[in-house]
Amino acid sequence: MSIELSQRMNFVYGEPRELAPGVVRLVANNPSPMTFKGTNTYIVGTRTLAVIDPGPDDEAHCSAIVRAVGGRQVSHVVLTHAHGDHSDGVPRLVEALQAPLAAYGYEPATSAASRLAPDGREVGVKSVRPDIVLRDRDSIVGDGWSLEALFTPGHSPDHLSLVLVGSGILFSGDHVMAWNTSVVAPPEGRMSHYLESLERLRGRGDRLYLPGHGGKLADPERMVRGYLIHRRMREDAILSAIREKPRTINEIVGLIYPSIAPKLIRAASLSVQAHVEHLIERRLIHADDPTSFDRSLYPV
Numbered sequence: 001m002s003i004e005l006s007q008r009m010n011f012v013y014g015e016p017r018e019l020a021p022g023v024v025r026l027v028a029n030n031p032s033p034m035t036f037k038g039t040n041t042y043i044v045g046t047r048t049l050a051v052i053d054p055g056p057d058d059e060a061h062c063s064a065i066v067r068a069v070g071g072r073q074v075s076h077v078v079l080t081h082a083h084g085d086h087s088d089g090v091p092r093l094v095e096a097l098q099a100p101l102a103a104y105g106y107e108p109a110t111s112a113a114s115r116l117a118p119d120g121r122e123v124g125v126k127s128v129r130p131d132i133v134l135r136d137r138d139s140i141v142g143d144g145w146s147l148e149a150l151f152t153p154g155h156s157p158d159h160l161s162l163v164l165v166g167s168g169i170l171f172s173g174d175h176v177m178a179w180n181t182s183v184v185a186p187p188e189g190r191m192s193h194y195l196e197s198l199e200r201l202r203g204r205g206d207r208l209y210l211p212g213h214g215g216k217l218a219d220p221e222r223m224v225r226g227y228l229i230h231r232r233m234r235e236d237a238i239l240s241a242i243r244e245k246p247r248t249i250n251e252i253v254g255l256i257y258p259s260i261a262p263k264l265i266r267a268a269s270l271s272v273q274a275h276v277e278h279l280i281e282r283r284l285i286h287a288d289d290p291t292s293f294d295r296s297l298y299p300v
């Protein structure tokens with residue numbers, strides 16, 4: 001497989017670390033198999049500031065952000081997407097900094113609003129009401145910096161990547177990361193959107209991605225290509241398995257992840273389901289509607 005992941009990350013919880021001129025990272029202390037060492041919060045600017053992704057609702061993390069801000073004006077709190085590990089800390093931080101929230105502002109349908117992470121936690125997109133609605137190509141501007149939103153749905157339906165204009169830096173949220181591939185899990189995650197959002201990043205010439213989890217990512221477009229190849233290979237494996245004979249998602253998970261840890265089976269099943277939906281959309285396979293983990297899938 002041509003994807004080279006890196007788990008390297010230098011940090012201390014609660015201590016701000018400068019990653020580029022005018023860009024500081026703080027890592028929240030919420031490590032897990034889904035969040036790696038925890039959620040990254042970035043502070044952008046030197047005079048007036050933006051804070052990207054408050055992280056979980058955690059008093060110590062919020063205090064660390066306020067300390068790093070050091071009394072300077074925060075003109076925007078920005079959200080890459082409204083999964084709880086990035087957004088649960090919004091109310092506490094917005095209150096502490098007296099800053100407006102800028103985000104996509106997706107309203108989840110109540111029925112499909114949530115799903116369960118492998119550990120049983122709810123990881124659905126939360127309802128957030130931004131003061132400033134950011135859509136594709138919208139910008140927010142501070143003293144000496146400007147952030148441009150790129151709409152990159154797929155991991156979540158509201159996902160924004162943020163370009164630090166003129167720097168070659170892109171805050172990639174959970175769309176592209178160095179430590180692992182991104183989770184694309186239905187009903188909110190959609191593989192067709194995810195792949196289009198990866199294609200959007202190709203050829204932009206960014207030199208550094210700063211993701212929502214894990215360390216910084218140099219040579220990022222190489223990783224984007226690797227992500228695309230990885231997904232194509234996974235999809236080919238799923239399609240060949242179904243062409244061999246009708247299969248269920250459960251069977252496919254057993255075939256393509258033969259030694260998976262039990263606690264990751266649900267996440268793997270959702271990932272296979274995302275590929276299956278993408279194959280159905282392109283009429284390469286069909287299913288007894290609606291798809292579930294134990295219904296048969298047939299080649300077309």
Ligand SMILES: [Zn+2]
Pocket residue numbers: 035039083085086174212213
């Ligand atoms: Zn996340």
